[in-house]
Amino acid sequence: MHRWCAGGFCGDPGASMNQHHPEPDEKFDDADYPAYTMGRAAAVLEVTQPFLRSLEGAGLITPQRSTGGHRRYSRAQLRRASRARELVDQGTPVTAACRIITLEDQLADHTNQPYPDTGT
């Protein structure tokens, strides 16, 4: 199984089904290449389409747009949406979930990053 298929998801909506991944020598991250459609993302994440839209409305995720303005969710987007789903499912407002996830992302970057020299 190819890395792109990892997870059991091999439903490339836009890609040709017959043309399976030829040689994954692309430097694209596994999470950035695949673009799921609304129905696929909503089904995989078990969320409603309006929910995914609310996430981008909150600025949490910004799915890429393809043909005719059809949303294309990458696995990175699905990942954020999944986390948002967890938070919102626990009663966290979408607006708060947006901030939390954004902060978590920033914290992950600041994890072992040297503290800024405040000059004290």
Added chain:
DNA sequence: CTTCTTACA
């Protein structure tokens, strides 16, 4: 058939 937008509950 699937997605998109807007509106309503």
Added chain:
DNA sequence: TGTAAGCA
């Protein structure tokens, strides 16, 4: 937040 109607 979820569902509905109409449209592309």
